[in-house]
Amino acid sequence: xxxxxLETVVQHGLCTGCGICESxxxxxxxxxxxxxxxxxRPKVKRPIDPARLDEVLKVCPGVEITGPRPFPAGxxxxxxxxxxxxxxxxxxxxxxxxxxxxxxxGGALTALGRYLLRxxxxxxxxxxxxxxxxxxxxxAKISTTxxxxxxxxxxxxxxxxxxxxVKALLDQGLRFAVIAKxxxxxxxxxxxxxxxxxxxxxxxxxxIFCGGVPTSHTAYRxxxxxxxxxxxxxxxxxxxxxxxxPTHIESKNGRSFDLSYDTTWYDPRVxxxxxxxxxxxxxxxxxxxxxxxxxPDGWVMENGKVTVQVSSCGDALCGRIVALKKPLDKxxxxxxxxxxxxxxxxxxxxxxxxxxxxxxxxxxxxxxxRIYVPDDGNTYDAMVYVSGGIMKVKGCVVVLCKSKxxxxxx
Ligand SMILES: Cc1cc2nc3c(=O)[nH]c(=O)nc-3n(C[C@H](O)[C@H](O)[C@H](O)COP(=O)(O)OP(=O)(O)OC[C@H]3O[C@@H](n4cnc5c(N)ncnc54)[C@H](O)[C@@H]3O)c2cc1C
Ligand code: SF4
Ligand code: SF4
Numbered sequence: 001x002x003x004x005x006l007e008t009v010v011q012h013g014l015c016t017g018c019g020i021c022e023s024x025x026x027x028x029x030x031x032x033x034x035x036x037x038x039x040x041r042p043k044v045k046r047p048i049d050p051a052r053l054d055e056v057l058k059v060c061p062g063v064e065i066t067g068p069r070p071f072p073a074g075x076x077x078x079x080x081x082x083x084x085x086x087x088x089x090x091x092x093x094x095x096x097x098x099x100x101x102x103x104x105x106g107g108a109l110t111a112l113g114r115y116l117l118r119x120x121x122x123x124x125x126x127x128x129x130x131x132x133x134x135x136x137x138x139x140a141k142i143s144t145t146x147x148x149x150x151x152x153x154x155x156x157x158x159x160x161x162x163x164x165x166v167k168a169l170l171d172q173g174l175r176f177a178v179i180a181k182x183x184x185x186x187x188x189x190x191x192x193x194x195x196x197x198x199x200x201x202x203x204x205x206x207x208i209f210c211g212g213v214p215t216s217h218t219a220y221r222x223x224x225x226x227x228x229x230x231x232x233x234x235x236x237x238x239x240x241x242x243x244x245x246p247t248h249i250e251s252k253n254g255r256s257f258d259l260s261y262d263t264t265w266y267d268p269r270v271x272x273x274x275x276x277x278x279x280x281x282x283x284x285x286x287x288x289x290x291x292x293x294x295x296p297d298g299w300v301m302e303n304g305k306v307t308v309q310v311s312s313c314g315d316a317l318c319g320r321i322v323a324l325k326k327p328l329d330k331x332x333x334x335x336x337x338x339x340x341x342x343x344x345x346x347x348x349x350x351x352x353x354x355x356x357x358x359x360x361x362x363x364x365x366x367x368x369x370r371i372y373v374p375d376d377g378n379t380y381d382a383m384v385y386v387s388g389g390i391m392k393v394k395g396c397v398v399v400l401c402k403s404k405x406x407x408x409x410x
Contacts, residue, residue: 122203
């Protein structure tokens, strides 16, 4: 099928909502608008000049994405069969503690954006941030100060059209970096094929790994769950301030609400879902192979985070924490049992804490009892299963159960 119009891109579910068509055509011809189904889409307001439309369709990532160029002979790097071309791979985070804490996953992208601006490598950073007028929505942002770059730190799980200002920045002769989703970066790479200025004026494209963009309805459903209408919202933050951090909402009259990441996305009882657009389901590059730098979430597996010493005490099973992967809090002090319901116990160190003392054997390799969880200061009904080198602990409150796996270390 030959795609000849932007409407066809949209009608066939191929639009990513990047906004580069508005940028290239001019807002008088094409305007990105939030649709009734909760995604941002181009509205063609008046016919686009045919030659210009031809260029726009060559750039639109809903129509075309070309894979990364192979490494030229002699260039360093590996071509990984899953992750594509990799020059180097690092586990990193922002050394500025404020950025690290505030950002989605350690703040590498924000720190890099800030570095590029500070060092004079670029004059601006094009990215996104929470909308000032409608905090549940997301606006394209041109940052020319480090404070502005930091304001964009966090993941926005909703529609965003980061590329609406690209042509204006090119026309102004600015040198700028783009931080955006992989499909947005695909659009920049496509633009580089029809506009030679991209090669010199956009020297850095940074991206995230991307599991897809939910509609704006999701944000509003979360707000409604807390009893807030869209016009009562003062702040809507999806995550950050801890990893992955809570969905944090503030009303204009000073009330605030937090939902854990797990509840927001994994609890089947909440009245919303991660309702991604069709285009995300057929995404050819969710890992940012076309970008210069791609930053995913660093999901550290449970094992290694906490070391629990398990032993028998009489006919029961006992367990206590003997080591933590991160034993210090953000101030550099040993982590304390600060959420304990008994104030007298809140100053005791987490290392050394008893998690369970009286797990009774109820089956082959299976114990049941109560377990104390210092993460939230609660005690849960729990089951422990041991199989081979794996111990699985399942804790339940009413009908909601969670499991954690521990690997035996000798
Ligand atoms: C919708 C979405 C889905 C994601 N899915 C996954 C996933 O499945 N697996 C995974 O490993 N990681 C995923 N991530 C990436 C992850 O959440 C972090 O953004 C990433 O690890 C970078 O963390 P950071 O701390 O370096 O970013 P930060 O320093 O917080 O900077 C984030 C940058 O991304 C930009 N940004 C945020 N939201 C958007 C958006 N909607 N559109 C364009 N730009 C945006 C911001 O402007 C900011 O510049 C997703 C992010 C988003 C927004
Ligand atoms: S993918 Fe981008 S360029 Fe293509 S129609 Fe959608 S907003 Fe426009
Ligand atoms: S999943 Fe792919 S198409 Fe969807 S927003 Fe992410 S990068 Fe774009």
